[in-house]
Amino acid sequence: MNATVTPSVAKQPVSLIVNNMPETVHVTPRTTLAEILRDHLDLTGTHLGCEQGVCGACTVMVDGRPERACLTFAVSCEGAAVETVEGFKGDDLMDRLRAAFHRNHALQCGFCTPGMLATARDLVERLDTADEVRIRNELSGNLCRCTGYVGIVNSIMQVIEERRACGLPCTGTPRLDRAPPTGFAPFDADIFKQPSAPAVSSGTMTVENGWSVVKREVAINHSSDTVWAHFSDLDAVAACLPGAKLAQHDDSTFEGHISVAFGPIAAKFEGEGTYKTDDSTRIGTVSGRGKDRGGQSAVEGELSYTVRRAQGNPDASVVDVGFRFRIQGILGQFNRPELVNGFVDYILGEFVANCDSVLSGGELRYNKGISAFTMIRVIIAGKLRALFQRS
Numbered sequence: 001m002n003a004t005v006t007p008s009v010a011k012q013p014v015s016l017i018v019n020n021m022p023e024t025v026h027v028t029p030r031t032t033l034a035e036i037l038r039d040h041l042d043l044t045g046t047h048l049g050c051e052q053g054v055c056g057a058c059t060v061m062v063d064g065r066p067e068r069a070c071l072t073f074a075v076s077c078e079g080a081a082v083e084t085v086e087g088f089k090g091d092d093l094m095d096r097l098r099a100a101f102h103r104n105h106a107l108q109c110g111f112c113t114p115g116m117l118a119t120a121r122d123l124v125e126r127l128d129t130a131d132e133v134r135i136r137n138e139l140s141g142n143l144c145r146c147t148g149y150v151g152i153v154n155s156i157m158q159v160i161e162e163r164r165a166c167g168l169p170c171t172g173t174p175r176l177d178r179a180p181p182t183g184f185a186p187f188d189a190d191i192f193k194q195p196s197a198p199a200v201s202s203g204t205m206t207v208e209n210g211w212s213v214v215k216r217e218v219a220i221n222h223s224s225d226t227v228w229a230h231f232s233d234l235d236a237v238a239a240c241l242p243g244a245k246l247a248q249h250d251d252s253t254f255e256g257h258i259s260v261a262f263g264p265i266a267a268k269f270e271g272e273g274t275y276k277t278d279d280s281t282r283i284g285t286v287s288g289r290g291k292d293r294g295g296q297s298a299v300e301g302e303l304s305y306t307v308r309r310a311q312g313n314p315d316a317s318v319v320d321v322g323f324r325f326r327i328q329g330i331l332g333q334f335n336r337p338e339l340v341n342g343f344v345d346y347i348l349g350e351f352v353a354n355c356d357s358v359l360s361g362g363e364l365r366y367n368k369g370i371s372a373f374t375m376i377r378v379i380i381a382g383k384l385r386a387l388f389q390r391s
Contacts, residue, residue, distance in 0.1 A: 014074050018043070019087025027074050034058050034069035037084060045085040045114045056142035059115035060084050066122050085114040093124050096159045106151035112144045120156050128170045130157035205344070214323045214344050218352050219316060222359045224282070224309040227317040230359060231284055231307060232277045239364060240354035242347060252276060257290065267292040269299055282307045292329070301325030321348065
């Protein structure tokens with residue numbers, strides 16, 4: 001019997017400036033920056049958590065910008081200046097951050113701390129004022145599962161104030177310019193076979209007495225009679241909702257579950273609730289609660305929706321959606337405005353697209369579920385949308 005021989009992949013030299021020291025290593029094209037730092041240079045302060053770019057534990061500075069070392073190919077960093085947590089000895093801002101983290105109890109197990117410090121230092125150097133909302137939004141890419149963010153955010157705010165008190169100006173931008181990445185030829189996306197994007201308004205997201213309150217307005221290209229009939233059918237609504245599975249229901253109560261996967265965390269919320277619809281006002285309400293038995297997280301919420309005819313177009317409808325909820329347990333760490341807005345927009349977009357398809361006589365689209373990639377995509381889309389709205 002002949003054994004299959006897999007050809008070896010040629011290694012190539014990669015030269016970097018790591019913590020102000022020139023380093024050259026020989027690696028394969030698929031070797032990541034994190035592997036170089038940990039396995040070749042013994043800089044194990046760069047931690048690997050999810051290895052999907054979600055948790056941020058591997059965050060290091062590359063040419064003055066925070067980068068995910070687990071997602072960055074080493075060969076793409078040829079000639080770059082890399083700073084890890086070990087390279088900030090004697091750095092005034094990092095020393096102040098370390099002291100502030102200690103003072104504010106901003107770490108527990110410490111696994112996420114190297115990535116947190118890298119991002120925190122970038123914020124301290126870049127932001128002019130200690131704006132808590134801005135800091136929390138910019139920290140969305142770094143996850144802590146045991147301490148929470150109060151101490152971390154307070155530490156960053158305090159060091160920004162210390163920097164201002166010392167008369168040190170913020171940079172406003174990353175410290176070093178970096179050439180745009182190359183290696184892929186531009187291409188045109190084939191969008192003609194894709195369903196048209198549903199119209200979901202930006203809406204609002206607030207926190208009221210511990211509840212996250214989200215309001216949205218969505219447009220559906222069917223008459224209000226048709227849409228209301230569809231929304232009054234609980235089986236049809238559940239089938240259009242990504243990750244949802246209806247176990248059983250009667251005229252006012254239901255049982256089922258909804259699945260969520262976020263990087264290394266997967267949750268299946270099993271629960272029950274009540275619902276009712278009013279044909280005269282075309283208002284529907286749903287309330288329920290569920291628990292993820294494996295992850296010990298719980299969620300409860302209330303949903304209301306009103307179907308009305310679109311102004312000037314009898315063949316189109318507008319649905320006003322209101323949603324209030326709160327999460328307890330490990331998944332509560334994702335209950336932050338930037339993540340919630342992206343999550344809600346994604347869910348509504350997929351839901352409306354499914355409704356449009358079914359009401360047009362088509363089939364449900366392939367259910368991709370709620371994944372880490374999905375969340376990253378919607379967060380980036382939200383950032384780009386906010387950027388264009390400001391410009």
